[in-house]
Amino acid sequence: MSDARVLAAIEQMEAWLGDLNWEPDPEGLVRWNSDFQKALAQAEKAPGWLDLVSRAHAAGQLLEARIAVVAAERDRVRAELAAQERGNRALRGYGASTR
Numbered sequence: 001m002s003d004a005r006v007l008a009a010i011e012q013m014e015a016w017l018g019d020l021n022w023e024p025d026p027e028g029l030v031r032w033n034s035d036f037q038k039a040l041a042q043a044e045k046a047p048g049w050l051d052l053v054s055r056a057h058a059a060g061q062l063l064e065a066r067i068a069v070v071a072a073e074r075d076r077v078r079a080e081l082a083a084q085e086r087g088n089r090a091l092r093g094y095g096a097s098t099r
Helices: 003-018 026-042 049-097
Strands: none
Touching: 003 026, 003 049
16 A cells, blocks of 8 residues: 555654654755655555544644744844844954053
8 A cells, every 4th residue: 555655754754743852854854755745646545544634734733833943942042143243242342442
């Protein structure tokens, strides 16, 4: 049954999302998506297909939530780095004016 490849891809994504230490690898995700799309195109859509679709959608929602958390952390780090850079510029400016 070709649906098994779809199931395997969904299970892989669920495993990744279940691992709190998982850090997405862009190249790995591109490969995963390519394999998943091929499996979808060749799937027989046998009984149980709607369950697979539901699981895929649930995994997609979890991935979107994970992306939002990572993006928020990235933005926080960027803001902190920008604040440090402003502070460093101010210190350099202050040092130059005290000489």
